[in-house]
Amino acid sequence: MMMELAPWASFLAVVLATALVLVVTALYRRNRKSYKLPPGPRAWPVIGNLNLMGPLPHHSLYTLSSRYGPLMSLRFGLVPVVVGSSVDAARSILKTNDLAFIDRPRTAAGKYTAYNNSSMLWSPYDDYWRQARKLWQTELLSTKQLKLYEHARGEEVSAMLRDLHAESSSSSGAAVALSDHLMMASLNVISRMVLGKKYVVKGSSGSSEDTTTAEEFGWMMEELFFLNGAVNIGDVIPWLNWLDPQGYIGRMKRLSKVLDRFLEKVLDEHDERRRRDGEAFVAMDMVDKLLQLADDPNLKVPITRDGVKAFTLWAMTELLKKPEVLTKATEELDRVVGRNRLVAEGDIPNLPYLEAIVKETMRTHPVAPLLTPRQSREDTSVGGYDIPAGTRVLINVMAICLDPSVWDKPMEFRPERFLGSSVDVRGQDLELLPFGSGRRMCPGHTLGLKMVHVTLANLLHGFHWRLPDGVAAEELSMEENFRMNVLRKVPLEAAAEPKLPAHLYVGP
The missing domain is CATH 1.10.630.10 (Cytochrome P450)
Known part of the structure; x- marks a missing residue:
């Protein structure tokens, strides 16, 4: 009996996971509407703009910035991303607002290759x-x-x-x-x-x-x-x-x-x-x-x-x-x-x-x-x-x-x-x-x-x-x-x- 139920259970899990993704994406979009974000391409559900990234991401982003401008808004999966592609954008992020942007994202690389984010590269600002x-x-x-x-x-x-x-x-x-x-x-x-x-x-x-x-x-x-x-x-x-x-x-x-x-x-x-x-x-x-x-x-x-x-x-x-x-x-x-x-x-x-x-x-x-x-x-x-x-x-x-x-x-x-x-x-x-x-x-x-x-x-x-x-x-x-x-x-x-x-x- 359990062997017969397993496929249905797997199918139900996929349906629930898909529904959860759609709900989270909808909530994400609703919560973001209150912000005046930089221009950028429309994001797909779940994957965001990952489909626009080629094997050389800096080239992909360079091409996109020529269309959307030197300060561009994207989404990688469910993560909001902003890309600066000009001297003025770099100055605002790295100089004027350095403390606001000084933190690092938590990544698997930081966890597994840097002793749980304890390296200079991935350590949070603390x-x-x-x-x-x-x-x-x-x-x-x-x-x-x-x-x-x-x-x-x-x-x-x-x-x-x-x-x-x-x-x-x-x-x-x-x-x-x-x-x-x-x-x-x-x-x-x-x-x-x-x-x-x-x-x-x-x-x-x-x-x-x-x-x-x-x-x-x-x-x-x-x-x-x-x-x-x-x-x-x-x-x-x-x-x-x-x-x-x-x-x-x-x-x-x-x-x-x-x-x-x-x-x-x-x-x-x-x-x-x-x-x-x-x-x-x-x-x-x-x-x-x-x-x-x-x-x-x-x-x-x-x-x-x-x-x-x-x-x-x-x-x-x-x-x-x-x-x-x-x-x-x-x-x-x-x-x-x-x-x-x-x-x-x-x-x-x-x-x-x-x-x-x-x-x-x-x-x-x-x-x-x-x-x-x-x-x-x-x-x-x-x-x-x-x-x-x-x-x-x-x-x-x-x-x-x-x-x-x-x-x-x-x-x-x-x-x-x-x-x-x-x-x-x-x-x-x-x-x-x-x-x-x-x-x-x-x-x-x-x-x-x-x-x-x-x-x-x-x-x-x-x-x-x-x-x-x-x-x-x-x-x-x-x-x-x-x-x-x-x-x-x-x-x-x-x-x-x-x-x-x-x-x-x-x-x-």
């Missing part, structure tokens, strides 16, 4: 976040702390150049996989600064109990960035969470276990050194400092990396497409640095054209084209429109970077636009926001800029670069992969020819 932000600014990523690790950054960049030199010399001018070398340099710098040593080694058979392979660590970081940027259906249609139709929550749980196992191993090693050294203990890295500063010695700190790899790859791509820009950059490096040494961080202030290339790359290929969503804490007015409390707020950085009212010929890659310009990337100039702005601005932006500048400078200074044989500039793929940050869809390969004395490529 005492915990304010204390964490203060620690990042004054202890973990202060000017003094970054200076202490300048040697580590220099050593890893030198090691990257050594490996590139060896590969390019043995391949007789064949293309090298630049992305692989950049990944190792980035992972090793972050590993040494945050964890105290290289926990990442090359090769699938090179790992031991206290290390992980580049492939394993790379997988953890790729999953972390993808899952923290993806739209999980259960976040916007809550009763679908248990179904996990996209499989994202399952992936988050798996990643959480792998990350936690790795971090526990790291923390155990640091705790053991603290116990062994006793009163003579000296903090050597960020984990040491966190364990000193935290009340709980078992605090788990999610590991993130900045956009070094992505910035540099996009810059190299544009330079390979524009040989005249590459020539100007190398001429500047030869004039300022010479051919008898590598580029040091202290050289960067004397390389204005290189800095212009970095800024133009951040404008034409913003690694975070959509800033991590904020959530309004209270009813707020922006540009004459109401934004109710609980609204998810997005800033489309890409739309601002392509705004012809802000940039002359915005589709062109032209570093010269920044020569003599006071426009900076540190959050004060709203037309260029690679790291965001306001209290929620990326705390690692100074480290990111140092790594981008010194890595790109040494790549250009140490090698003659060209496209692989048979590949024309117009054939070079510029497709993107969307995550929390945006990377090239097709890995960059280029031919490299060493141009400095051989002894300079001998890394640590």
